[in-house]
Amino acid sequence: MTKTATIKKNYFLIISRKLALASLLIGLLSSFLGVLLKKTTEYYEEIFFERANSNILFYLLFPFIGLSLIYFLRQYLFKKKENKGIKEVFESTESKRKNLPTYKIPSHFINGFLTVIFGGSTGIEISTVVATATIGSVAHQKKNIFRQYKTELICAGVAAGVTALFGSPIAGLLFSYEVISKKISQAFILTCSIAVSTAYALLLLINEPPLFSISIETWHLKAIPYFILLGVLAGLNAVYLTKTVLYVKAQFSKINTPFHKIMLGSALLSVSLMLFPQLYGEGYHAIKTIIYSTNQSLLTISLGLSLIAILLLKPIVTSITLASGGDGGVFAPSLFIGAFLGLFTALSFNHFFDSDVIILNFMVLGMASVLSASIQAPLTALFLTLSLTNNYILFLPILMVCYIAQTTAKIIFPYTVYSFIPKYD
Known part of the structure; x- marks a missing residue:
């Protein structure tokens, strides 16, 4: 040498x-x-x-x-x-x-x-x-x-x-x-x-435990078509979240007085929280609640309307929080939206198509797929969700829906809230 x-x-x-x-x-x-x-x-x-x-x-x-x-x-x-x-x-x-x-x-x-x-x-x-x-x-x-x-x-x-x-x-x-x-x-x-x-x-x-204590036992090949549909819906929801954040931030940027932003933002946020307390904070408390009550869940008109309202409102209240001065991002909102989307789609499949899909599986897949599409990072979403549940049985289904959701979102809107550069910045 x-x-x-x-x-x-x-x-x-x-x-x-x-x-x-x-x-x-x-x-x-x-x-x-x-x-x-x-x-x-x-x-x-x-x-x-x-x-x-x-x-x-x-x-x-x-x-x-x-x-x-x-x-x-x-x-x-x-x-x-x-x-x-x-x-x-x-x-x-x-x-x-x-x-x-x-x-x-x-x-x-x-x-x-x-x-x-x-x-x-x-x-x-x-x-x-x-x-x-x-x-x-x-x-x-x-x-x-x-x-x-x-x-x-x-x-x-x-x-x-x-x-x-x-x-x-x-x-x-x-x-x-x-x-x-x-x-x-x-x-x-x-x-x-x-x-x-x-x-x-x-x-x-x-000795930090997993965020969600979920017991997943199996998944069935017959559910794959429903997984694919869930991935597409997750991509659409992620785009809705991204565009809502960008739109609301743009509208709030037109308000020149900080006090007016705070008043408007807090008023809208307060009304939303009173109507749906599940939207409070990170929303992990709400995810844990629906996880532990899935076995008793049957789709009713009131439950279906409530889930749809939550899915529509969550991106709005997240956007209002950020636009009026709050600090945060779309990580937790994506997991929240994904869990509720998985619950709603699974209940709908079982109710209307007698599909007999496992509701808990769909909630986990929903969390992974919406996160994947929101941040355009499918592998991160895959392993993050697996760690949250401390269970690797759903590895292949999660991998599939993550890429389906990301591809769907990217085709519709090729930006995330991180990569889009707004004119008002």
Whole structure:
């Protein structure tokens, strides 16, 4: 081996060791932040939701309080700097000059937390993604040798954050690849693998259970035509969600006075929550409720109309939450819509066609397929849903409906809320 080759080899080893150490620290900090935000939000969301159910007045007050707090924090604590969500991450990875400033960590953490616990109909996932991406961005600025690995270190933070939220290191890796990086390198594999391993180790240490406790026993080949139809419907619902978010944001951008945005947004949100409490916050409480009651479900006129209303309203209230100042994204709304879509379609198939499909299976498939179409990341949706249920029996059906839903959505509207660049931005 020549002297030059030896120097290059040693240099690569030095860089790899430093990247590995940085990834370990990023993974630890990002996973801790993700778990802390998840646990804190779950705890207070449950308390506030119970208060609202016991006294309808809280449904009127909570959205206004939450959106007002976020506005004043942005004005006076975060110096009037608005959060653009995951687009900030894209801007940072695509530009050598733009970096994610440190304040993004507390900004998205606090605003995401306040949005959900006060009834904002979104989730903490994108807040976590941006906050953990900022951890990676800050790390890359600390040493000159990390300058060329900016995207990889940002992806390491994101991958660890997603792993912490959903308990799936594979989903964390795939989300960083499919949504953020879109390319694989040795540095990407090294940094993200170490980060997600660290995050998963933390979850094992605290014995974090799956988000949904679902017992799936089997699936039948005769249900495949119904799976295909569900995938198509999921793609249509995802497009409806995406276009609704873009449209409502565009309309709210025409309102110049922030107080008017807050008043209008909170009023619409309050009315929606009073009519359908299932729309409160992330909506995981509603998913758990329908999961545990599927065996007793028969399609009636009132139930059918309620499910249709929820499917139509959820994208609207999510859009209003985001447009009036709330922090979040379409991760949790997609899972929510998918679960209710799966329930409605399964009940309809059984009622009108005597198909005898398994309702619980359709709810899981619905969650995966709507998420896949909404974020255009089928493999992420596949492994994320499998981890949520801690069950791999539906691997092939989920894989199928994820690609059907994504293809359907892409044919109709080739953008997501992350990739579309509105004129008002």
